[in-house]
Amino acid sequence: MVLALFVPYPKEFAEEYKRKGYWAGLTLGEALDEVAAVFPNKEALVAADRRLNYTQLKDETDRLAVGFLDSGLKPRDRVIVQLPNIVEFVCCYYALLKIGVIPVMCLPQHRFSEISYIAAQCEARGYIIPDVYRRFDYLKFAEEIKEATPALKNVYVAGENCPAGFINLQELMQAETDPERISTLLKENRPAPMEAAVFLLSGGTTGLPKVIPRTHNDYLYTMKATALQSGLSKYSNYLAIAPLAHNMTLSCPGIGGTFINGGKVILSQSVAVKDMCAIIEKEKVTIVGLVPALIISLLNYEKKEESDLSSLVSIISGGSKLNPEVAKRVKPELGCNLIQQFGMAEGVLMQTDDLSDEERVIFETIGRPVSPADEIRIVDGNGLDVPPGEVGEMICRGAYTIRGYYKAPEHNRTAITAEGFFRSGDLMRLDVESGCYIVEGRIKDMINRGGENISAEELDNLILSHPKVDNAAVVAMPDPLLGEKCCAYITLKEKQSLTLEELNSFLLSKQIAKFKLPERLEIVAELPLTNVGKVSKRELKLDIEAKIKQENAAKE
């Protein structure tokens, strides 16, 4: 029996992926345990105050898994994980995977609007939170979420402050010590590798986030393929600095790809360059995945020479487009290789090869798919392949790309083609000479703010509910550091006025994550329309780009 409303891979594809060895038939938990058996005493996980070797990581996750079962969770239950980059994140994630309970990966910045929606959508039974993080009281917040989510039974707390009625994770992990009972329960509750293992979230192109189910088989394969392409080995020290809930940090190659190779994962809660340099030096970090905004901050950090960054072998740039001029600076200024990566939580991954690709390819392209099973097509508006080298939408099918979002049959009819290709919404072209791809833009209505994808439609709808607003359209505006930020174009009702501050306090009252807030407001007499009468976001984007260009020219 598999989870209802989960779209499995069609039988003939599943068989082929198994036969060709892409799918190993292991669970993600088993893959971790296998490495623990090979490197029992090797350091696996390091965070500010804690260091765990592979045996400790295995034991802690085993005990916690049983603790979760004893607290009432059952295989295929869903649990929202909303933790920062702390040891408990990793332990909870693997503990849940080991018993087939599905962790739902949320960001610490998500607020009531996002969490209550996702909890309802997944009928979450559990919710894992810190007590306080960045001055936000998650305990109080969890009470509100619990009240709004009837299916939600258990709230688990990482931290000392755990009120009555909530479950303390530390105590839960220490409760069961009988190795025999642990081993029996883990065997009895082992999930099947073709089942949904983890739920990731899409930025959501149509309003609120979509839930992306990844199976043990396909997610493990993602990690293997991208770890291989990134040169991961037992000697690698991987710095997880972007949120762990991001696909990139979780599996590309991320913590998962590092563990399956017996490497060491270092967690950072801070994204400040000063702290990043200190950790690289202290832990001899060899590889780190960064969004372009962080690469730019690192390159521009005037005190970077004061830290010893010589251990760094490669930086993986992913999440949003890296400007070639920035890409060119990485090797000469930081002394390490650059790997460009294009990926999405729905699956398909592309990477440049830092060892064999020529410089132009590394600077300008996002490389090639990481798996020989990836079928990539670039198509026009009618779904027909464009001639090689021309721009079109990238659609893909393969051994680790989803066949459908969870509980979204309606949306899946447009998101996936009849042949099972996932429509990325990204515009690309093939660089015919190298066989690599170049990102040229996108057709999906999103803003990519430093790697964090924001649904423009979600913001449009929220702004439209403001009593002074007549019509609204949120578009991406260029930003030198973050790549893009949100700009809201608005027409007001008669005799009304509105400032950006007023608009944003209204949006915050709707309890959305802060990173989604517009950073510029343009009040206009009317919004431009396309010839079918829809608001032309294309024109608005061009308008804001021209305005910013003009303003920058005036400053010079």
Ligand code: AMP
């Ligand atoms: P997510 O699923 O949140 O990881 O976001 C995936 C989306 O981020 C992709 O569909 C792209 O729009 C964008 N993206 C990821 N990597 C890159 C990249 N290297 N260059 C340009 N856009 C990217």
